[in-house]
Amino acid sequence: MKGDEQPHTQRTGAPLLRSLWYRSRKEARDDVEAGRSITMPTQTVVPPLQQVIKRLVMAMTVLVITVMIVYFDRAGYTDNSDGSVDFIDAAYYATVTLSTTGYGDITPVSDSARLINIFVITPLRVLFLIILVGTTLEVLTERTRQQVRIHRWRSRTRNHVVVIGYGTKGRHAVRTLVGQGIGKDRIVVVDAQSKAVTAAGDDGLVAISGDATLTDTLLKAELQRASQVIVAPQRDETATLITLTARQLNRRATIVVAVREDENVPLLKQSGADTVVTSSSSAGRLLGTFMASPPTARTLEDLMTLGSGLDLIERTVTPEEVGRTPRECDDLVLAIVRDRKRLDYAVGWQTELRAGDRVIAVSRPVTETAE
Numbered sequence: 001m002k003g004d005e006q007p008h009t010q011r012t013g014a015p016l017l018r019s020l021w022y023r024s025r026k027e028a029r030d031d032v033e034a035g036r037s038i039t040m041p042t043q044t045v046v047p048p049l050q051q052v053i054k055r056l057v058m059a060m061t062v063l064v065i066t067v068m069i070v071y072f073d074r075a076g077y078t079d080n081s082d083g084s085v086d087f088i089d090a091a092y093y094a095t096v097t098l099s100t101t102g103y104g105d106i107t108p109v110s111d112s113a114r115l116i117n118i119f120v121i122t123p124l125r126v127l128f129l130i131i132l133v134g135t136t137l138e139v140l141t142e143r144t145r146q147q148v149r150i151h152r153w154r155s156r157t158r159n160h161v162v163v164i165g166y167g168t169k170g171r172h173a174v175r176t177l178v179g180q181g182i183g184k185d186r187i188v189v190v191d192a193q194s195k196a197v198t199a200a201g202d203d204g205l206v207a208i209s210g211d212a213t214l215t216d217t218l219l220k221a222e223l224q225r226a227s228q229v230i231v232a233p234q235r236d237e238t239a240t241l242i243t244l245t246a247r248q249l250n251r252r253a254t255i256v257v258a259v260r261e262d263e264n265v266p267l268l269k270q271s272g273a274d275t276v277v278t279s280s281s282s283a284g285r286l287l288g289t290f291m292a293s294p295p296t297a298r299t300l301e302d303l304m305t306l307g308s309g310l311d312l313i314e315r316t317v318t319p320e321e322v323g324r325t326p327r328e329c330d331d332l333v334l335a336i337v338r339d340r341k342r343l344d345y346a347v348g349w350q351t352e353l354r355a356g357d358r359v360i361a362v363s364r365p366v367t368e369t370a371e
Contacts (some may be wrong), residue, residue, distance in 0.1 A: 038150050038220060039197050039207040041184070059131045062124050066094035069120060076113030080105045097121060098128040153206060157222045160186045164212045164242055166196040169258050169279070173230050174205065182314065188221045213241045215249065215317035231257040231273070235266045240271050247272025277353045303362065310362055317357045324353055331361035 023026035038120050070077065070088035079085050085093070085106060108114045137138040161177060166189045174187055189200040189207040210217035212233070223229065223246055231242050236259045243257055257273040259265065265276045291295040303312040314337065326333035336343040336351060337358040343351060353359070 014209065023033050038153075039201040039209065041201060041206060055131050059128060062128045062131070063094060066121060067091045067099060069116060070094055073110075073113050073116060076108055076110030076116075077106055079108050080107075098125050100125065100129070134220060152368065157188070158225050159227040160188055160222070160225070161228045161230065162188050162190060162218075162223050162226045162246075163230045163232070164190045164194075164246075165230075165234070166191045166200050166207070167231040167232065167234065170196075170230070171199075173232060174203070179311075188226075190217060190221050213238065213245060215245055218245060218249055223253075226250060226253050229253050229255045231255065236260055240264070240268055243268055243271040243273050247320050312360070312362055314358055314360050317353045317355065317359060317366045319355075321353050322355050325350055326353065329353075329359070329361065330365040331359075333359045333361045335360040 057073055064156065067090050068088075070085070070093050071087055074085040074090060077085045077089075077093065080088055089106055095101075096103055104344050108117050161182065163174055168175075170189065170191075174189070177187060178184060184204045184342075185206075187205055189197070189205050190210065190212045191197050191200070191207065192209070192211050194209060197207040199210040208217060208221045210220065212218060212231075217222075229246050229250070231239050231246065233239050233242060239259055243255060246253070246255055254275075255273050256275045256277065257268050258277045258279055259268060260278070260280050262278050266279060268276045286297060289300065299310065302310040321329055326336065334344070336353070337360065338354065338356075342360075
């Protein structure tokens, strides 16, 4: 059967490349239509009922203050019906005045009452109207605030990490990055699924909704200024096209791609990927290790999962470690990174550490160490 009749069949080599270019740009745009938007990290939102109650209390407070002001100065007012103003008349006057109805049956006649209307009741009227239209004002303010946040984010985003695909692989990649000390403000997620974009926003990340195979979507993520790109979509052909587009936009960024099949690795590297991780072969190796030696497999799983017991980390050499050998460090050092070259366990074990070196070491989580 043809590949178009089996959407989940992996294509390799020339068939995979042909399937990429047969996909028209119009179809790609139709997939996401109006979904290309920037979602900033979710902030704490006051529940709607609580907002309504708060505004109602504020409005009633303003009304009560106005009633008391008019009642205590009732001698300066006149009622066209009987000439005097009692408490009910004061409440009535305050209500029609704050709502800007103003029937004119009760009016201030003394100088003090008129001055109070000018300098006190008029500002209260304005405040009352602001409370009444608070919902509309809040929507406009939130929209403006969102635009300001996006503009500020664009102006300061440099050397960040773009994670394309916020599925299982993408989420675990983000968790690992955060566990390694990379701030969430330096991570940008791109996904075509609205649920994934919402989840990324709830996790405190900036998220872009759109098709990552399109240049416009990647430009919204400021990929041209990123230092690292993680490509983790659901399909290998999509990963190839994303890698081609990303490499065209950014020649210097490190691009790491996750694919399912080993046959697609050479094509991904030709497309510009620096590193290609094959999920199926990695899972197969872990399964084989579990069968041969379960303790070894569990140790590997601990090393790959931050905070689970043992962490495999890369860190800068501390001033106290300068001049010492890796054997003398508190952590178990597996390799030294010096001048962008890796000195492994056998070569670097007797080497003295220098300022500026980085070590790849096995350590325990900070919480466990503190205990």
